[in-house]
Amino acid sequence: MAEALNLVFDLDGTLIDSAPQIHAAANAVFTARSLPGFALATVLGFIGNGLGVLVGRLLAHQGLEAEGPLHRDLVADFMRIYEQAFDLTSLYPGAAEALQDLAAAGHHLAICTNKPEAPARAILHHFGLAELFPVVIGGDTLPLRKPDPAPLHAAIAALGPARTLFIGDSEVDAETARAADVPLALFSGGYRKAAPEEMGTELVFDHHAALPRLVAQLQGRRPGKG
Template sequence: MTRAVIFDLDGTLIDSAPDIHAAANRLMERHGMAPFTPPETRDFVGKGVPHFIGCCLKARDRDGDAGLHAQLVAEFVAGYETAVTLTQVYPGVAAALADLSRMGHRLAICTNKPLAPARAVLAHLGLDAHFAVVIGGDSLDLRKPDPAPLHAAARALGARDVLFVGDSEVDAETAARARLPFALYTQGYRKAPVEALPHTRAFDHFDALPGIVADLLP
């Protein structure tokens, strides 16, 4: 039986918050709005680009302008594919992915980041070869925390024994709704305390992940 580990991307495998912050501020400057601090844009991350732009506009008292929202979503997505230069891989990720592959697990990405930017940043960071399947925020009509994207990734891998790895409230809810075990990376973008998020295991460095996987997917 195929065993699989499915990962969130932003805040889990990669720290993309600096690139997202820079892209948001370029957009704000272009439209005559005040810039954001890094913690502000980091708090907006997790539910896809339309939600992110909605948070930006709400913070600038412009959330009632549907036309502006649509325009900014389109502009942000257009520049998102090249927003990779400030993004870094979290420590231990590359070694953990290699170990999991050697252990016989198939690997996938399930992210709310649009598919093209997700693939672009994986390729830029040299991580793309590890993943047989990438499900983005625009791959289906639904996004996390709906469990449909996670189920789609598992189906695409042909896997029934699945562990989901993520960093946030959205990821924890997605795993719970999908009824799958969840490993919480504690150094990502969550806002709530670790104990407030439902999880099977928690870890603060990717050195620990292969052992967690071995325990949960023997």
């Protein structure tokens, strides 16, 4: 019987398209404090390093102090919206089916995201995926977040010893995989800015329906074999 793998997934831009939700939340919390809103492209360009960094970048974009009381209050406002609003967030086509297939094949699944842990768990429950992920490491689960390797290492440790593949979509995920010495599977339809060939990936997939087959092919190769 083929060995089961640890499959650790990023969330935003990898399994879910949350950019419209994050954009709406940003405009809601900023305009509620009589600050201007943002274009979707602006918010999209700042996603990936966690909520605190996102808010700091949005403040700096408006020429405001990136840290301090306003930053703290805006982060708290974001968190309240994050845990309740899912109407503008969608699963990528084929993602749910791919996850079900991978779990049925015996692989061990985890989430390693820079989204805060409570909103990450809430969105997994919303889409009926929570039972597939016994391990969820969020951006506030540990003192460090991606691209530091600690969150990915924590997810792997919680799953138990096995060959591991990290599945992500962005430069942050690529840097995390390199730092953790874990191969990366890149979803090309997420929030990356660089070309896939520049990101040092083990494999690239354009649609989630292809992922179980690609994982099975990787499963059949000996570690280190190209």
